[in-house]
Amino acid sequence: MSYYIWLILGVLAFVIEMMLPTFFALFAGVGFISAALVAFWLPESLFWQLVIAAVFMIIGAVVFKKRGVGDDERDTVGTHNEFVGILGMAITPLSPHREGEIELYEPIVGTRRWPAITEEGDIDIQTEVRVVKLNGNTVVVEKTTLEG
Structure with missing residues (x-):
């Protein structure tokens, strides 16, 4: 295979890498x-081109995995953790057993409105809430507490 085809594949892989939160x-x-x-x-x-490509891919994966690169749990981009801590307002009543709806102050994945439940207790309309986790497409929220 011609070297420029490998170069095009390499550049495409690097471009894709820039768009993905993984390695x-x-x-x-x-x-x-x-x-x-x-x-x-x-x-x-x-044959040697394919072998070299495969060897470098495997070596890179093993080295980066052993060093734990990309395993930082604090990096929340592309994970459910990116929702945690976001503030919003209950626009319907919420409870642990009845799904309602909240409106976030900042949009996530292109929208501000999300289905929501609480971990414990009921939350009334117009109550400020904080996202504590994500269950599927439903956010789990708690009331925010005013600190003075």
Whole structure:
């Protein structure tokens, strides 16, 4: 395979990596770029190009996994934790057993309105709430407390 095809695949993998919150495509990009270098020097050796691409992808995945890169639980982008702590207002009554609706002060995933329940106790309309976790597409909220 020609070296420029490997380069295009490598660049595409790096672009995809920039859009994803994981290190998935990074390893593929390094493998593709490595295969491009092999293809430049050994253009007739598809076998070695594939081997080098696979080896670099596997080595990259093993090294990054052993170092724990990307395993930081404080990084909430793309996870359910990005909802935790967001404030909003109850626009219908809420309880642990009856789903209602809240409106967040800042939109998440393009919308401000979310179905919600409480962990404990009832919450009336127009009460300020804080998101404590996400269950599927339903946010779990608690009343906010005023600290003076």
